[in-house]
Amino acid sequence: MSVSLVSVMFVAAGLIALGAFIAAWKRQLTAALTGLPVMFAGAGIAFAGVARFSAAASGPPLIGQEMAVLLAIVALAAVALGVGLAGRESSR
């Protein structure tokens, strides 16, 4: 059993599509908002996979991991802002 970049990309594609499905399918705004971290997780896995299997020898090899870290932080910020705005909107 082994892992290749193709299998990593399949997992990433599944998570991105699942996040898009959650964002489109959920009726509540805060529930639909949870699709964003799922999509970011898929993108982060794709970046980390590229850094692991196909990083160019000339450039910095860990730039995919850097993007994965930044995407996780942006997911947290997006959920915090969305939950805060939804709470403000529902208190009117």
Added chain:
Amino acid sequence: MDSLHAIGFYVSAALAAIGGLGLAFVRHHERRGLALGLLGLGVAGAYASLSAGFAALIALLCYAGCALLIARRDYRTVEQAVGTVWRQLGAVAAAVLFAALAYAAYRGDFVHATFYGGVFGSNSLARLMFAHDAPATEAVAGLVLVALVGAAFAWRRERPRDHTEGRP
């Protein structure tokens, strides 16, 4: 990559998929928070299997924060004014997106290179983030600051109303 790492990757991917499906189909927000935590655990495991230990640690912390935000007690719901037809079209579009991405992954001709980085890689990542790509790191830090200030401002606006409602 040896078999142990491969098993870890596939188990973590299955955990992430279960968490994502739970997010899609579970009704109560506490359970959605739990599903988001499970997704974060799976994503962190996948990162760790891909020799990205520092990214796994950061992802675990960030997704735990997301799960706590979703599962908190004063959770509010806002109904969207989107019809059922548009939601079904969005679901079909998500399926088409998956088919397109999977086809691109299957047909893609990827370059293979040997990985020389370590398992955790925090030193190399810190050098990359704070020396090579400092503007990108500062931009994300600014975005996070604006988002957290906005969230705190939104929460603080509703709190005085709750306190003053019971006063004469």
